[in-house]
Amino acid sequence: MTMRLRMWVLALGGLGVAVLYVLACLDLPSFGGHRHPYGDRAVRAALARHTANTISSVNFDQRALDTLGEESILFGSVLGTVVLLRQTRDEDRQQPEPARVAPSVRRYALFALPVTLLIGLYIVAHGQLSPGGGFQGGVVVATSLHLLYIAVDYRALERIRPLGLYEVADAAGEAAYVLVGAAALPAGWAFLGNFLPYGTFNTLASGGTVPLLNAAIGVEVAAGVVVLLARFLDQAVEIVSTDEEAEGRA
Amino acid sequence: MTGELPVLLGLLLVAAAGTGAVLVRDPVRQSFVLSLLGLSLAALFLLLQAPDVALSQLAVGSALTPLMVLLSVRKVRRKARSERREERE
Amino acid sequence: MSAAPYVVAGWLFLMGCYGLATSRNLIHAVGCLAVCQSSTYVLLLAVGYRSGGTAPVFSDIAPGSRPVVDPIVQALTLTDIVIGATVTALLLSLVIQVAKRHRTVDPDELSELRG
Numbered sequence: 001m002t003m004r005l006r007m008w009v010l011a012l013g014g015l016g017v018a019v020l021y022v023l024a025c026l027d028l029p030s031f032g033g034h035r036h037p038y039g040d041r042a043v044r045a046a047l048a049r050h051t052a053n054t055i056s057s058v059n060f061d062q063r064a065l066d067t068l069g070e071e072s073i074l075f076g077s078v079l080g081t082v083v084l085l086r087q088t089r090d091e092d093r094q095q096p097e098p099a100r101v102a103p104s105v106r107r108y109a110l111f112a113l114p115v116t117l118l119i120g121l122y123i124v125a126h127g128q129l130s131p132g133g134g135f136q137g138g139v140v141v142a143t144s145l146h147l148l149y150i151a152v153d154y155r156a157l158e159r160i161r162p163l164g165l166y167e168v169a170d171a172a173g174e175a176a177y178v179l180v181g182a183a184a185l186p187a188g189w190a191f192l193g194n195f196l197p198y199g200t201f202n203t204l205a206s207g208g209t210v211p212l213l214n215a216a217i218g219v220e221v222a223a224g225v226v227v228l229l230a231r232f233l234d235q236a237v238e239i240v241s242t243d244e245e246a247e248g249r250a
Numbered sequence: 251m252t253g254e255l256p257v258l259l260g261l262l263l264v265a266a267a268g269t270g271a272v273l274v275r276d277p278v279r280q281s282f283v284l285s286l287l288g289l290s291l292a293a294l295f296l297l298l299q300a301p302d303v304a305l306s307q308l309a310v311g312s313a314l315t316p317l318m319v320l321l322s323v324r325k326v327r328r329k330a331r332s333e334r335r336e337e338r339e
Numbered sequence: 340m341s342a343a344p345y346v347v348a349g350w351l352f353l354m355g356c357y358g359l360a361t362s363r364n365l366i367h368a369v370g371c372l373a374v375c376q377s378s379t380y381v382l383l384l385a386v387g388y389r390s391g392g393t394a395p396v397f398s399d400i401a402p403g404s405r406p407v408v409d410p411i412v413q414a415l416t417l418t419d420i421v422i423g424a425t426v427t428a429l430l431l432s433l434v435i436q437v438a439k440r441h442r443t444v445d446p447d448e449l450s451e452l453r454g
Binding site: 254258261262264269271272273276280281287294295298299300301303306307311315318323326329330333 | 377392
C-alpha cells in the first residue's frame with residue numbers, strides 16, 4: 001500500500017470513528033452530572049462491608065472476579081515477556097563493568113531507596129483505608145529496588161534480586177488470590193465472596209477479604225514488575241549475540 | 251464554573267502532551283514526552299477526584315513505561331550499531 | 340466546558356491512531372498505542388465525575404456528608420493502567436524479537452521482507 005493510499009484509508013476511518021463518537025457522546029450524561037446510579041450503590045455496598053476506600057471495595061470485593069481476570073492478563077504478559085526475552089543459544093552474557101557513580105547521586109539514591117520501599121509497603125497495606133492498594137504499591141516497591149542500580153551498579157542490583165524467587169512470588173501471588181477466593185466455598189459463599197468478618201470500620205483489619213486479596217495483588221504486581229524490568233535490563237546491559245561479542249573483543 | 255477551570259487546564263495539558271508524544275518521531279525523545287503525558291494525566295486524575303488512579307498513573311506512566319521504552323531502544327540500537335560496523339569491515 | 344473531556348478523549352484516540360498508521364519505528368508505534376490507551380482513561384473518569392464531588396474514600400470524611408464521584412469507573416481505570424504497562428512490556432519484547440530476527444524495526448521494511 002502506498003503512503004498516499006494509506007493516508008486516505010486512515011482519513012476515512014478516522015472520520016467514521018469521529019462521527020460515531022460524536023453521536024455516542026451526545027447521548028452520554030453531561031460532564032459533572034449528578035446521576036450516578038452504579039456509583040451510589042457501590043458506595044453503599046462498600047460502607048455496609050466496612051471498607052473505607054470504595055475503590056478497593058469495588059476491585060477486591062464487589063468485582064473481585066473481574067480483578068482475577070485482569071490479574072491473569074498481567075500474569076500472562078509477564079510470562080510472555082520472560083519467554084520472549086530469554087537468552088537464546090546464539091547469545092552470550094557479558095559481565096557488566098562496575099560503574100563510577102557521583103557521590104552525591106549515590107548518597108541520595110541510598111537514602112531514597114528505603115524510604116521509597118517503605119512508602120510502597122505502606123500504600124499496599126493501607127489499600128482498604130486510603131488511596132492506594134496492591135496495584136499502585138506493588139509498582140512503587142518494584143521500582144524502589146531499582147534505585148540500587150542508580151546508586152551502585154548493575155551487579156549490586158543482581159545480588160539483591162534472586163530472579164527465581166521473584167518469579168515464584170509472582171505465581172504465588174496469583175495462586176493466593178485464587179485460594180482466598182476458593183476458601184469462601186466451604187463457608188457456603190460464592191467464589192471470591194467476602195466471607196470473613198468485616199471488622200471495625202476504618203481500621204487496618206477491616207473489610208473482610210479485601211486486605212488479603214489486596215496483599216496478594218501487591219505481591220504479584222511487585223514481583224511481576226521486578227521480573228519484567230530484569231528481563232529488559234538483561235537484554236539492554238548483559239545479553240549480547242555472539243557476533244556482537246566478537247566485535248567487542250576485536 | 252470557575253471551579254472547573256483547573257480541570258480544563260489539565261485537559262489541555264494532556265491533549266498537548268498526547269499530541270507531542272505522537273508527533274515526536276524519535277523513540278528516545280518520545281519516551282520523555284510520554285513521561286510528561288504520564289505526569290499530566292496524573293495531575294488531571296487528581297483534579298477529577300481520583301487519587302487512587304493518579305497514584306497508579308504516576309508510578310506507571312511517568313517511570314515504568316518510559317524506562318522500558320528506553321531500554322528497548324538501547325537494545326535495538328546496540329544491535330544495529332554492531333551490524334553497521336560489521337558491514338564496513 | 341461540559342464537552343471538553345469528551346473532545347480531549349476523542350482527540351487523543353484519533354492522534355494515537357494517526358501515529359500508529361504513520362509510524363516508521365515499531366517502538367514509536369508502541370508509544371502511540373499508549374496514547375490511545377490514555378484516551379480511555381480520560382473518557383471513563385469524565386463519565387464518572389460529579390461537580391463538587393470529592394474522592395470516594397471515607398477514612399477522613401463522614402459517609403453521606405458530601406457527594407462523591409463514581410468509584411466504579413475509577414476502579415476500572417486503576418487496574419487497566421497497571422495491566423496496560425505489562426501489555427506494553429509484552430509488545431516491546433516482541434519488537435526486540437523482531438529486531439533480532441529481521442534486523443529492522445521499520446514496519447514498511449518489514450512488509451517488504453515478507454512480500
